[in-house]
Amino acid sequence: MSSPDLLSGLLQGNRRALARTITLLESQKKTHQQEARVLLEHILPHTGNAFRIGISGTPGVGKSTFIETFGLHLIGQGLKVAVLAVDPSSAVSGGSILADKTRMERLSSRPEAFIRPSPSAGVLGGVALHTREVMLACEAAGFDVILIETVGVGQSETVVSRLTDVFVLLTLPNAGDDLQAVKRGIMEVVDLILINKADLLPEEANLTQVQLESALRLQQSLAKVLQISALQGTHMEKVWSHLKSWQAQHQAQILHRRQVQQEAWFEDHLKALVWQQFLEQVNPERWASLREQTRTGKMDPVSAAHLLLEDTHGEKHLPENH
Ligand SMILES: Nc1nc2c(ncn2[C@@H]2O[C@H](COP(=O)(O)OP(=O)(O)OP(=O)(O)O)[C@@H](O)[C@H]2O)c(=O)[nH]1
Ligand SMILES: [Mg+2]
Incomplete structure (x- = not known):
């Protein structure tokens, strides 16, 4: 595929063109990098229209399950969803992402979805830089929502806040660590907290919600707390409508975030x-x-x-x- 063909294929939302673009963007070869730069320049005017959502949380909290359920919900609303994974810590990511693709089986089989694992840590400028370029390619290809998943350790939260408009934290009905983090004010970037697996421990989930809300108030944070079950797919519409109204109310803040990110x-x-x-x-x-x-x-x-x-x-x- 020549560069103009690649660009027009990409802008038409052709998946092969998207995959080829990403390969080019991630290439270590000098000649490819030159081509990638020119392509990126042409892609840029077609970017910026997606809602960029960062999703973080400790291992096992249910990020992949949530992304599958939520992603399918968004597709049901007529949206195209791209899922990108960021694992700044590692070369270890390869395996877990493969496992993830099989876990997000229903989502990954949909033509309206695109799931991309974390690039290897060896790429020029590291994982965050590349995830940004891949995100932009997805936007040019017409994806409406970009979900960026990271494991919740301090460093990756920073990486995600460098890429996304809104930051969603997944927690558990009895996750004291996240509550402590909110209390100590180290959750500054969080815009929405979802207590997942509320189906398992409904009472604890209620208590955690109250505790989180009061801790957030003390920190003068406007972040909201919702309970969900990613497994059972409950309250996905609530999450989406909350995010949409958040987006509508925070236009100026999103613009500011994007400027800082640029x-x-x-x-x-x-x-x-x-x-x-x-x-x-x-x-x-x-x-x-x-x-x-x-x-x-x-x-x-x-x-x-x-x-x-x-x-x-x-x-x-x-x-x-x-
Ligand atoms: N009961 C219940 N189980 C859930 C829910 N969400 C996820 N699980 C289960 O929790 C386990 C971990 O879920 P994952 O989605 O793989 O968690 P993750 O956060 O992506 O984990 P890592 O990728 O390892 O960081 C799986 O066995 C899921 O089936 C939920 O809402 N309720
Ligand atoms: Mg996962």
């Missing part, structure tokens, strides 16, 4: 480019030798880092081949 994107990309340039210019033997010297205590790491950078810059100033 700036962070620029910075992240710049850092990635500088690092890539460094890797291309560095003398690997010199690097290995300095690493060995720091390991054995012959040189202190700070001086070694400065030395390597100076050497590398030195090489950059050598006459170029033009």
Whole structure:
């Protein structure tokens, strides 16, 4: 597929074109990266129209189950749903995502849904940067809602808040840790808390809701708390209508978040480019030798880092081949 064909296929929502675009965006090859950049430039004017929803929570809380049920609910409303997974911690993600695809079997078999695992940690600029590009490709392909799933550890919450309009936390009827986190004010980014598995422990779910609501009030947070059962599919419409009215009421805040995210994107990309340039210019033997010297205590790491950078810059100033 040539680039113009790829772009027009993508804009028509062709899945093969979307898959090919993502492969290109994630490619480590220099020639692909050039092509990807041009493509991204053409994609950008067609992005920004989706509702970007971040979903986080501890392992086993029911994120995948929720995404499947909620995703199917959205499809039932005539929407197209893309699911992206972010796992900033790891190379380990591969396996769990495969398992997830089988778990989200009903959703992944629908033509209105697209499920994309986390890219490998080795991609240029890391997982967050790539997830953003994949998200934009999905928007250009006409997806209306982007669900970005992460495991709830501090770092991934930050990653998700760098990408999404709204942040949803899934918790359990007896999850004291999340309550403590809200009480200590470290849940600043959360906009909606869903107490999942309310079918199992209805009384605890009620109590947790009261506790969470009062903790949020004390933190002057406007976040809302709802009870759901992802497994039984209860209250999916309530969740969606809450999110839609949240979106309508927070237009200015969403715009502001997106502006901050654009700036962070620029910075992240710049850092990635500088690092890539460094890797291309560095003398690997010199690097290995300095690493060995720091390991054995012959040189202190700070001086070694400065030395390597100076050497590398030195090489950059050598006459170029033009
Ligand atoms: N009873 C009940 N079980 C649920 C509910 N939601 C999820 N489960 C079960 O909880 C288990 C874990 O659900 P997952 O959706 O895989 O959880 P997850 O948060 O995606 O887990 P990780 O991907 O490992 O982080 C599964 O056995 C689900 O069937 C619910 O609302 N009620
Ligand atoms: Mg999961």
